[in-house]
Amino acid sequence: MPFPILLLLLTGALLLQSTVLDYVAILGIKPDLVMLIVVLNGFLLGTREGAFLGYAAGMVEDLFAGSYIGLNALAKMAAGYLAGMAGLRLFRENTLVATGVAFFTTLAGSFINYLLLLYLKVEVLPFYAIVRVIIPVAVYTSLLTPLFFSRIFRFVKLKDREI
Amino acid sequence: MNWVTAKRLFLLMLLIAVTLWVMRLTIPDASEPTSLESSRLRDVLAPVQKGLTWLSRQAHFAVTLPVNAYRSAERTQNLEQEMTRLESQLTRMNEYILENQRLAELLACKQVMEEEHSLITASVIARDPNNWFATLTINRGSRDGVRENVTVLTPQGLVGRVVSVSPSNCEVLLISDPRSGVGSLVQETRTPGIVEGTVGSSGMARMIHIPKNEILTEGQAVITSGLGSVFPKGIPVGTLGSIRDEPTGLFQSAEVKPYANLDKLEEVLIILNTFSETGAAPEGG
Numbered sequence: 001m002p003f004p005i006l007l008l009l010l011t012g013a014l015l016l017q018s019t020v021l022d023y024v025a026i027l028g029i030k031p032d033l034v035m036l037i038v039v040l041n042g043f044l045l046g047t048r049e050g051a052f053l054g055y056a057a058g059m060v061e062d063l064f065a066g067s068y069i070g071l072n073a074l075a076k077m078a079a080g081y082l083a084g085m086a087g088l089r090l091f092r093e094n095t096l097v098a099t100g101v102a103f104f105t106t107l108a109g110s111f112i113n114y115l116l117l118l119y120l121k122v123e124v125l126p127f128y129a130i131v132r133v134i135i136p137v138a139v140y141t142s143l144l145t146p147l148f149f150s151r152i153f154r155f156v157k158l159k160d161r162e163i
Numbered sequence: 164m165n166w167v168t169a170k171r172l173f174l175l176m177l178l179i180a181v182t183l184w185v186m187r188l189t190i191p192d193a194s195e196p197t198s199l200e201s202s203r204l205r206d207v208l209a210p211v212q213k214g215l216t217w218l219s220r221q222a223h224f225a226v227t228l229p230v231n232a233y234r235s236a237e238r239t240q241n242l243e244q245e246m247t248r249l250e251s252q253l254t255r256m257n258e259y260i261l262e263n264q265r266l267a268e269l270l271a272c273k274q275v276m277e278e279e280h281s282l283i284t285a286s287v288i289a290r291d292p293n294n295w296f297a298t299l300t301i302n303r304g305s306r307d308g309v310r311e312n313v314t315v316l317t318p319q320g321l322v323g324r325v326v327s328v329s330p331s332n333c334e335v336l337l338i339s340d341p342r343s344g345v346g347s348l349v350q351e352t353r354t355p356g357i358v359e360g361t362v363g364s365s366g367m368a369r370m371i372h373i374p375k376n377e378i379l380t381e382g383q384a385v386i387t388s389g390l391g392s393v394f395p396k397g398i399p400v401g402t403l404g405s406i407r408d409e410p411t412g413l414f415q416s417a418e419v420k421p422y423a424n425l426d427k428l429e430e431v432l433i434i435l436n437t438f439s440e441t442g443a444a445p446e447g448g
Contacts, residue, residue, distance in 0.1 A: 015208070017292035018300075019215035023223045028364035028426050029294055055178075061292065066205070066327070067191040070182035072293075117295065117341075119183070120190060124295065124341045128362040133294045136364075 003056075006041070010034055010057045014064055029136040032106060034061055036141050038076050039083040039105045040149055043098060044156045047084030054080025054109075071116050079109030098149045103142035110134040191326065205300065209332050212289040212300065280395065281436040283307060285315075287428050288332065297337035297363035297425065299323075303433060304331040312393050314434040320399040320422030321345065321387060322431050338368050338400065339425050346390040347400050349373075349383050358385060358400055358419050366426045368401065368419040375415050379406055385419055395437050 013033035021030040034057050042050020058073035083105045090097050114129045124133075285301040303309050305328045315322040315335045323337040336343050340360040347358045347370060354377040356370040370385060383403045389396025404418030 014292055015211060015215060018289040019212050020219040020222075021292075022290050022426075023219045025364075025426070028366050030364075032294070034292075062189075064208070064292070067189050068186055069189040070186040074179065074182055074186075113295065116186070120186060122295075122341055124362050128365060132362050132365045137294050 010037060010060055013037060014061055029140055031140040031144050032137055035076060035079060035106050035109055036102060036144055036148060038080045039102050040152050042080035042083030043087040043101050044092060047081050050080030050084035051077045068120060074116060075109045075113040078112045079105045082108055095146050095149050099142050099145040102145045103138050106141045107134060107138040110137050206329050206331055209288060216288055279438055280434045282432045282434055285431050285433055294364040297340040299335040300332055301335055302332050304329050304333050306330050308435050309333050309433060314394050315431050316398055317423045317431055322423050324393055337425050338421060339363060339366050345394055346388040347385050348388045349379060350386050351383050352377060355388055368421060369416055370419050371416045373415045375413060379403060
């Protein structure tokens with residue numbers, strides 16, 4: 001996917017996340033759309049692309065927030081890289097596999113986010129971090145995979161054919 | 164490991180180290196003004212966010228309309244029964260009117276609070292996209308006289324404080340954010356403690372550093388203590404939930420359910436100034 005289009009998609013996802021998604025939040029948790037786009041692209045395109053896109057997307061998110069610049073960049077870079085690794089080893093054309101990958105990589109990305117918060121001395125109790133954020137976000141985000149995966153998959157395949 | 168791999172690994176390490184360093188540098192500091200770039204970016208995105216929030220409210224209304232209509236029919240039936248019962252109570256209510264007059268005098272005390280503060284209203288236009296933190300963007304900024312550290316509340320209770328301001332909007336750190344700390348006390352027992360956020364998405368807070376010898380019960384009201392010079396004294400914060408001992412053994416802590424519904428905020432009040440007895444307006448409310 002061309003980088004400007006991806007950046008536009010990510011900005012759109014970020015805007016949705018700060019406004020519309022509040023209305024579909026379950027128990028206060030909203031899905032991490034940016035993470036989902038990153039891991040699905042990483043899964044389909046590979047480790048390097050996943051990590052790069054994760055870093056760029058996270059950086060946009062951090063610049064949007066205006067503080068802790070790099071927090072989301074590193075967490076999403078790791079998630080994108082892990083998704084890329086999964087893509088090299090697993091069957092990439094199955095939505096169910098992609099959903100599982102989205103779950104585990106979002107879980108890992110959120111956990112790294114938590115560790116970085118500790119590094120930044122933002123104290124969150126492990127119970128709240130795991131039970132109220134990390135697991136619910138991973139579940140909610142991965143459940144949205146079927147909505148996005150086929151579209152991204154088709155786009156990537158189309159691009160391959162053009163090449 | 165060949166030369167190319169080593170070089171790539173080195174560059175990756177360098178990138179991570181630089182990012183960690185930048186992260187440290189960009190830890191928000193209340194004593195420093197908001198960066199111009201950040202506030203400009205927020206100003207540019209604010210109209211889009213405002214539009215999307217409006218659209219979401221309309222969509223939410225449309226989607227929930229059939230359910231609401233069904234509930235309305237059920238409610239109408241219940242209300243008709245309720246009306247019959249209430250008519251018989253009307254006579255008794257006349258007695259309450261007299262009682263009400265006496266209570267009105269007590270209420271005048273409460274209205275003193277409004278005389279002590281200068282307030283403006285604001286609408287929520289965006290929320291933190293992250294699930295970890297709990298911040299809001301509201302449509303009032305330095306043009307309206309909003310400054311950093313001023314108190315934000317609803318008629319139900321405390322919401323948080325302003326942490327960064329741009330000309331047309333500002334960012335509010337909610338009391339459920341893990342970076343938030345509010346000097347508080349239990350209203351009934353005057354037990355002091357600090358109400359800190361747990362994690363943004365939970366909408367809950369907890370009161371820590373409560374002396375262990377204090378006997379507290381669930382449901383007791385928590386108010387701001389006025390210590391720390393950020394929040395004015397006496398603003399309702401929430402009610403105590405489950406109480407447990409802290410691992411150190413010296414203190415106990417309790418969950419706090421905020422009075423204000425932090426997940427569903429639409430309009431809030433900002434305390435611009437608090438007038439002291441001498442009439443001066445100290446900073447930050």
